[in-house]
Amino acid sequence: MPPDPAVMPGYQFASDNTAGACPEALAAFVEANAAAVPSYGNDRYTAEVSDRLRELFETPCEVFFVFNGTAANSLAVSACCRPYHSVICSDMAHLETDECGGPEFFSGGSKILLAASHQGKLDPAAIEELATHRSDIHYPKPRLVSLTLPTELGTLYTLEELDELGRLAKRLGLRVHVDGARFANAVAALGATPAEIVRRGQVDVLCLGGTKIGLPVGEAVIFFDCDLAGEFAYRCKQAGQLASKMRFLTAPWLGMLSSDAWLRHAAHANAMAGRLAAGFAAIPEVELPYPTQANAVFAALPRAIHQRLQARGWHYYTFIGQGAARFMCSWATTETDVDALLGDARGE
Numbered sequence: 209m210p211p212d213p214a215v216m217p218g219y220q221f222a223s224d225n226t227a228g229a230c231p232e233a234l235a236a237f238v239e240a241n242a243a244a245v246p247s248y249g250n251d252r253y254t255a256e257v258s259d260r261l262r263e264l265f266e267t268p269c270e271v272f273f274v275f276n277g278t279a280a281n282s283l284a285v286s287a288c289c290r291p292y293h294s295v296i297c298s299d300m301a302h303l304e305t306d307e308c309g310g311p312e313f314f315s316g317g318s319k320i321l322l323a324a325s326h327q328g329k330l331d332p333a334a335i336e337e338l339a340t341h342r343s344d345i346h347y348p349k350p351r352l353v354s355l356t357l358p359t360e361l362g363t364l365y366t367l368e369e370l371d372e373l374g375r376l377a378k379r380l381g382l383r384v385h386v387d388g389a390r391f392a393n394a395v396a397a398l399g400a401t402p403a404e405i406v407r408r409g410q411v412d413v414l415c416l417g418g419t420k421i422g423l424p425v426g427e428a429v430i431f432f433d434c435d436l437a438g439e440f441a442y443r444c445k446q447a448g449q450l451a452s453k454m455r456f457l458t459a460p461w462l463g464m465l466s467s468d469a470w471l472r473h474a475a476h477a478n479a480m481a482g483r484l485a486a487g488f489a490a491i492p493e494v495e496l497p498y499p500t501q502a503n504a505v506f507a508a509l510p511r512a513i514h515q516r517l518q519a520r521g522w523h524y525y526t527f528i529g530q531g532a533a534r535f536m537c538s539w540a541t542t543e544t545d546v547d548a549l550l551g552d553a554r555g556e
């Protein structure tokens with residue numbers, strides 16, 4: 209029997225992928241179920257959402273849909289890199305720590321070079337050092353810089369920082385990949401348009417997250433440098449990422465993008481994280497090691513509070529960041545959830 213949610217407060221803060229699909233995505237999913245349509249992406253939903261994304265990013269980009277973020281990142285890297293190339297990313301990057309070597313595997317051996325990061329954000333000086341300290345034939349040729357927005361530690365690059373990284377990458381001859389598993393939360397928090405964020409960072413390929421922002425499943429891979437997208441459809445197919453009933457990956461995006469539901473939900477998740485962070489900050493024994501800038505809250509909890517939260521059935525990750533507990537908020541997190549967690553943390 210599944211745990212009774214009334215008894216087990218549970219999983220709403222463990223990850224933003226513990227939430228269900230949001231109503232707008234679900235309604236579009238159900239609507240797309242009504243009639244027979246062409247398979248493998250030759251359907252009108254897929255065409256329409258691809259056009260919507262081109263409008264959103266204000267450029268004729270190439271758009272693909274895959275089942276998850278590991279595939280999106282791994283295949284995006286493989287499209288940018290030959291086997292003798294290297295990818296510069298932060299030591300906290302999902303690409304490095306959580307993809308089981310997928311980017312190396314799908315690129316046929318491209319090496320990942322780890323750059324120092326501060327609060328999850330890449331240090332430009334570290335990128336430059338990695339990209340320039342060797343230029344001989346014996347070293348894997350730096351080709352791509354990958355940044356995560358928002359970062360794995362829930363922080364955000366500012367638009368000025370994106371400018372700097374974009375300019376630096378192009379000066380060094382590097383392509384720019386963005387892991388945007390939670391890109392919507394960044395857009396909502398930065399108050400800039402998706403197109404502006406991409407322009408500032410001079411992004412060549414964006415993995416646009418769907419699952420964590422309220423889709424049932426699926427991510428988009430968007431190439432702003434269309435030359436990189438050549439034969440990408442074959443990579444997706446070979447990797448087992450071409451959905452035969454593609455409409456179920458794509459139609460929910462239509463629901464999300466209409467009337468800006470994706471940004472409304474992302475702003476809500478960010479606001480819930482803000483409420484939670486403020487509540488934790490008011491508890492004297494709790495430290496917040498990173499600023500809460502999107503929908504993640506990291507809190508260093510004293511053992512007594514951690515044990516109490518565990519005993520009361522709350523789930524959250526403790527393996528991301530140094531010694532802190534991570535609480536993720538989603539489109540589905542309510543003020544009641546946040547206040548219940550905080551009440552339990554305070555021992556009420």
Ligand SMILES: *Cc1c(COP(=O)(O)O)cnc(C)c1O
Pocket residue numbers: 275276277278279302303356359360387389419420
């Ligand atoms: C969740 C996540 C992904 C995607 O992970 P999958 O489990 O493969 O869908 C990618 N990048 C970041 C930063 C993530 O948090």
